[in-house]
Amino acid sequence: MTKKYIFLDRDGVIFKYRQNRYVNCVDDIEYIDGSLLALKKLHSAGVSVIVISNQAGVGKGLMMTEALSKITERMLDDAAKAGGEILDVFYCTHNVDENCDCRKPRPGLIFSAAKKYGFDPSKTYLIGDNISDIEAGRNGGCKTILVKTGNAALKPSDEWTAKPDFIEPDLLSAVKRVLNEDFGLI
Numbered sequence: 001m002t003k004k005y006i007f008l009d010r011d012g013v014i015f016k017y018r019q020n021r022y023v024n025c026v027d028d029i030e031y032i033d034g035s036l037l038a039l040k041k042l043h044s045a046g047v048s049v050i051v052i053s054n055q056a057g058v059g060k061g062l063m064m065t066e067a068l069s070k071i072t073e074r075m076l077d078d079a080a081k082a083g084g085e086i087l088d089v090f091y092c093t094h095n096v097d098e099n100c101d102c103r104k105p106r107p108g109l110i111f112s113a114a115k116k117y118g119f120d121p122s123k124t125y126l127i128g129d130n131i132s133d134i135e136a137g138r139n140g141g142c143k144t145i146l147v148k149t150g151n152a153a154l155k156p157s158d159e160w161t162a163k164p165d166f167i168e169p170d171l172l173s174a175v176k177r178v179l180n181e182d183f184g185l186i
């Protein structure tokens with residue numbers, strides 16, 4: 001059986017969305033209802049979770065690399081305690097003006113992860129709360145699901161510059177869709 005992978009954005013998907021603020025330290029972490037259960041369901045179904053996230057706060061000097069590592073460690077720990085597993089985390093810590101190829105909507109993080117684990121990104125999903133996630137997913141060839149627990153939900157959908165394949169209220173619903181309906185088919 002081929003291994004299955006899924007890409008998840010972090011803030012506004014797993015962690016509660018903090019409008020105009022970053023999750024700067026472990027004390028800022030709050031989980032969206034059902035997000036840890038969603039991680040458990042993915043793990044139980046044999047789907048490996050890869051988190052991909054823009055964290056320009058590091059590039060801007062607002063957050064130390066060490067603080068970001070602690071946040072990551074805590075997230076991995078909490079996922080494990082909930083019966084889930086996050087296989088890997090890929091961050092873009094560049095500033096917007098550095099024009100890197102990994103800051104979403106660019107697909108660099110998707111390609112790095114796919115290369116590292118040897119899978120085809122067109123055989124997977126990306127779940128995000130921001131239109132830049134959807135664009136990144138598209139650019140990386142993934143199927144995309146927008147969840148309404150973060151950024152894009154603040155704008156009317158006719159202002160969205162990319163259309164997701166599916167829209168779901170939150171991560172848990174998105175994961176149920178992936179597991180029930182589609183994952184076996186792509």
Ligand SMILES: [Mg+2]
Nearest residue numbers: 009011012129
């Ligand atoms: Mg987000």
Ligand SMILES: [Zn+2]
Nearest residue numbers: 092094100102
């Ligand atoms: Zn980058």
